[in-house]
Amino acid sequence: MTDTLSDDDASLPDVTGMLCFSLYSAGHAFTQLYRPLLDELGLTYPQYLVMVTLWNRDGQNVKELGQALFLDSSTLTPLLKRLDAAGLITRTRNPKDEREVLIHLTTKGQALKASARDVMRCIEEAVGMDADTVKAIKASVDKIRDTIRQ
Amino acid sequence: MTDTLSDDDASLPDVTGMLCFSLYSAGHAFTQLYRPLLDELGLTYPQYLVMVTLWNRDGQNVKELGQALFLDSSTLTPLLKRLDAAGLITRTRNPKDEREVLIHLTTKGQALKASARDVMRCIEEAVGMDADTVKAIKASVDKIRDTIRQ
DNA sequence: GGCGATTGATTTGTGTGCGATCTATATGCC
DNA sequence: GGCATATAGATCGCACACAAATCAATCGCC
Numbered sequence: 001m002t003d004t005l006s007d008d009d010a011s012l013p014d015v016t017g018m019l020c021f022s023l024y025s026a027g028h029a030f031t032q033l034y035r036p037l038l039d040e041l042g043l044t045y046p047q048y049l050v051m052v053t054l055w056n057r058d059g060q061n062v063k064e065l066g067q068a069l070f071l072d073s074s075t076l077t078p079l080l081k082r083l084d085a086a087g088l089i090t091r092t093r094n095p096k097d098e099r100e101v102l103i104h105l106t107t108k109g110q111a112l113k114a115s116a117r118d119v120m121r122c123i124e125e126a127v128g129m130d131a132d133t134v135k136a137i138k139a140s141v142d143k144i145r146d147t148i149r150q
Numbered sequence: 151m152t153d154t155l156s157d158d159d160a161s162l163p164d165v166t167g168m169l170c171f172s173l174y175s176a177g178h179a180f181t182q183l184y185r186p187l188l189d190e191l192g193l194t195y196p197q198y199l200v201m202v203t204l205w206n207r208d209g210q211n212v213k214e215l216g217q218a219l220f221l222d223s224s225t226l227t228p229l230l231k232r233l234d235a236a237g238l239i240t241r242t243r244n245p246k247d248e249r250e251v252l253i254h255l256t257t258k259g260q261a262l263k264a265s266a267r268d269v270m271r272c273i274e275e276a277v278g279m280d281a282d283t284v285k286a287i288k289a290s291v292d293k294i295r296d297t298i299r300q
Numbered sequence: 301g302g303c304g305a306t307t308g309a310t311t312t313g314t315g316t317g318c319g320a321t322c323t324a325t326a327t328g329c330c
Numbered sequence: 331g332g333c334a335t336a337t338a339g340a341t342c343g344c345a346c347a348c349a350a351a352t353c354a355a356t357c358g359c360c
Contacts, residue, residue, distance in 0.1 A: 020180040026295035027177040030170040056164045099308040137290045145176035249338040
C-alpha cells in the first residue's frame with residue numbers, strides 16, 4: 001500500500017533544479033555586476049533603482065515608489081534618508097496631505113542621470129545578448145512574478 | 151556636433167524595462183510566496199536553500215555550501231549557527247583538516263525533508279506553468295547568471 | 301462638527317548579503 | 331625543522347528586506 005522507501009530516503013530536487021534559486025542567484029549576480037560601477041556614483045543597487053524611478057518621474061511619494069519597486073516603506077524610509085544625506089534627493093511633506101512625503105531630485109541627483117547611461121551601456125555589454133532575447137526572457141520572468149504575486 | 155538636448159533631458163529606461171529589476175523583483179516575490187509555507191517549518195528562505203542542499207548531500211563544509219549557493223562564509227556562518235541553534239544541523243571541525251567545519255543534518259533536520267516535498271508541490275502549483283516552460287525559463291536565467299559571473 | 305476607521309510613513313526587531321579584516325590551521329619550499 | 335604563504339571560517343560594519351507595532355493626518359459617516 002506504500003512505497004518500500006520512506007519519504008526520508010526518496011530523492012529531492014537540488015537547488016540547481018529550482019527556478020526560484022535561479023532567480024535568487026541571478027538577482028545577486030546582477031547586484032555584484034553593478035557594484036563596482038555604482039560604487040563610482042556612490043550608490044547601492046537598490047538606491048540606483050530608486051534613482052532610476054525618480055529620473056523617470058520626479059516628485060513621487062514613498063508609497064508610489066514602493067509600488068513601482070515592490071518595496072515596503074520600512075525598507076524605503078532608511079534608504080531615502082541615506083539618499084537625502086548624500087544630497088541626491090529632498091524629502092518634504094505634501095502640503096495637500098501632510099501624511100505623504102514627496103521625494104524630489106536635487107540638482108546633484110539630476111546630474112547623476114548622465115553617468116547612469118554609461119552604467120546601463122556597461123551592463124548591456126556584460127550580458128552580451130541581443131535586445132530581443134533579453135526582452136523575451138524578461139517577459140517570462142515578469143509573468144512568473146506577476147502570477148505568484150496573485 | 152552634439153545633440154541640442156543635454157543628457158539630463160533625454161529619457162532613460164524605467165525599472166520596468168530592465169531585466170535586472172525583473173530578476174530582483176521576481177526573486178523577492180518567490181521569497182514572499184515561500185514565507186508562509188516555510189514559517190510552518192521554522193525556516194527562512196535562505197535557510198531552506200541550505201537545507202535542500204544538505205538533504206541532497208550531507209556532510210559538506212561551509213566552502214562547499216557557499217559554492218553551491220553562491221554565498222560567502224560571512225553570510226553562511228551566522229545562518230548555520232541559527233540552524234544549529236534550531237537543532238537541525240551540527241557543526242564540527244574536520245579532524246583531517248581542522249580549518250574546515252563540516253555540516254551534518256540531525257535526525258530532526260532529516261525529518262523536515264518530508265515536509266519540504268509538500269512545500270515544493272505548493273510552489274509548483276502557485277507558479278502554475280508546465281514543467282517544460284519553467285525549465286526553459288530557468289535555463290535562460292541560469293545562462294545569464296553564469297555569463298555575468300564571467 | 302465630531303469621532304472612529306483608514307492611510308502614509310516611521311520605528312523596531314530579526315535575518316540576510318557582502319566587503320574587509322582577522323585568526324587558526326595547513327602547505328610549500330628551503 | 332622553520333618560516334612565508336595560502337586557505338577556511340569567523341567577525342565586524344553597513345545596507346537592505348520585511349513583519350509588526352506605532353504615530354500623525356485624513357476620511358467617512360452621522
